[in-house]
Amino acid sequence: MLDKLTQLEDEVRACSLPEFQKQELMIHIDNLRNELNSTEHHSNPVKNALNNLRIAALEFEKDHPTLTKNVNEISIMLSNMGI
Numbered sequence: 001m002l003d004k005l006t007q008l009e010d011e012v013r014a015c016s017l018p019e020f021q022k023q024e025l026m027i028h029i030d031n032l033r034n035e036l037n038s039t040e041h042h043s044n045p046v047k048n049a050l051n052n053l054r055i056a057a058l059e060f061e062k063d064h065p066t067l068t069k070n071v072n073e074i075s076i077m078l079s080n081m082g083i
Contacts, residue, residue, distance in 0.1 A: 001036055002033060002036060002037075005029055005033050005036075008029055009026065009029055012025045012029070
């Protein structure tokens with residue numbers, strides 16, 4: 001659904017409507033996007049928490065690549081040992 005809103009935004013930007021009408025449409029699109037995001041956020045808190053954890057892990061890996069690599073290697077070694 002959010003992809004469709006993005007497509008709609010692109011179409012509004014490209015159309016030949018007066019600028020004030022485009023702005024009104026963009027406000028409505030933003031409101032819809034915010035409502036969808038709010039609904040998604042409240043409808044599945046576990047999915048959202050896991051997604052936030054994934055994003056945090058990726059950011060940590062980006063900021064600390066050497067530490068992440070070493071921790072991954074130790075984890076694999078322990079796993080291979082059955083620990």
